[in-house]
Amino acid sequence: MSTATRSRQNTRARLLEAASQVFAEVGLDGATVEAVCERAGFTRGAFYSNFESKDELFLELAGSVGAERLNSVRTRVEEMAADGALAEGCDPVDLVREVMDSGGDDRLGVMLMSEIRIRALRDEPFGAAYLAQEREMVAGIAQIITDIAVAGLLRLRIPAELAARMLMIVWEGMAVRGAMEGQDAEQLRHSGGEELGWLVQLLIEE
Numbered sequence: 001m002s003t004a005t006r007s008r009q010n011t012r013a014r015l016l017e018a019a020s021q022v023f024a025e026v027g028l029d030g031a032t033v034e035a036v037c038e039r040a041g042f043t044r045g046a047f048y049s050n051f052e053s054k055d056e057l058f059l060e061l062a063g064s065v066g067a068e069r070l071n072s073v074r075t076r077v078e079e080m081a082a083d084g085a086l087a088e089g090c091d092p093v094d095l096v097r098e099v100m101d102s103g104g105d106d107r108l109g110v111m112l113m114s115e116i117r118i119r120a121l122r123d124e125p126f127g128a129a130y131l132a133q134e135r136e137m138v139a140g141i142a143q144i145i146t147d148i149a150v151a152g153l154l155r156l157r158i159p160a161e162l163a164a165r166m167l168m169i170v171w172e173g174m175a176v177r178g179a180m181e182g183q184d185a186e187q188l189r190h191s192g193g194e195e196l197g198w199l200v201q202l203l204i205e206e
Contacts, residue, residue: 012050014040016061024108028058028115055119055126062116063133065109070140077144095148096167096200106185110175138164155205163203170195 018040022031033054037047051057080098120127141164149156156163174192183191 008050011042011046015042015047015050015057016064019057019061020108020112023058023061023112023115028112028119031058055123055129058112058116058119059126059129059133062113062130065112066133066137069109070137073141074144077148094197096196106188107179107183110179110188113172114176138168141168157203157205166199166203167196170199 015036019031019036022035022039026035031054033044033047036054036057037044047057051060076098080095116130120130138161142160145156145160145163145167148154149160171192174195175188178188178191
């Protein structure tokens with residue numbers, strides 16, 4: 001990797017971190033380009049050499065939140081497979097609950113995703129970009145589900161992608177409800193576990 005590439009990646013990372021901090025303080029509308037640049041220690045020129053707009057910055061930030069959550073789930077599944085927890089005869093409901101408890105949800109992430117969705121509802125091009133990002137997230141969850149199914153641990157009543165979308169909707173909905181109730185990061189990681197368990201029972205064949 002060239003020095004220029006590393007420098008660009010570091011700049012983007014610092015801008016994303018600054019955006020996360022400013023968002024936590026003032027929300028999406030209040031997080032101006034100027035405020036993000038000031039927090040990151042960069043000029044507007046540095047910002048616009050990396051992002052076309054504030055929308056692009058926050059969409060990428062939302063993507064990183066989703067990717068972190070998905071990676072946490074994937075890592076936990078791999079750990080459980082290595083420990084033999086995915087052996088035939090395991091309870092798929094308990095399996096899903098344990099996997100989902102490993103998610104990286106926190107109040108800031110829930111708030112960010114909620115405001116991003118509101119922005120997507122109001123702006124059609126932004127909404128299209130958000131939906132494309134969401135489809136990638138669903139595909140990642142579907143792949144995890146498929147891998148578990150291929151191992152012979154469960155058989156789905158519906159396609160893996162549809163199951164993934166339903167699980168994600170419940171997962172995110174319960175996280176939002178938990179954030180409204182003032183749950184902390186640890187509590188949010190457990191939000192919806194019981195509901196997800198019931199949903200899994202409906203999605204798999206006996």
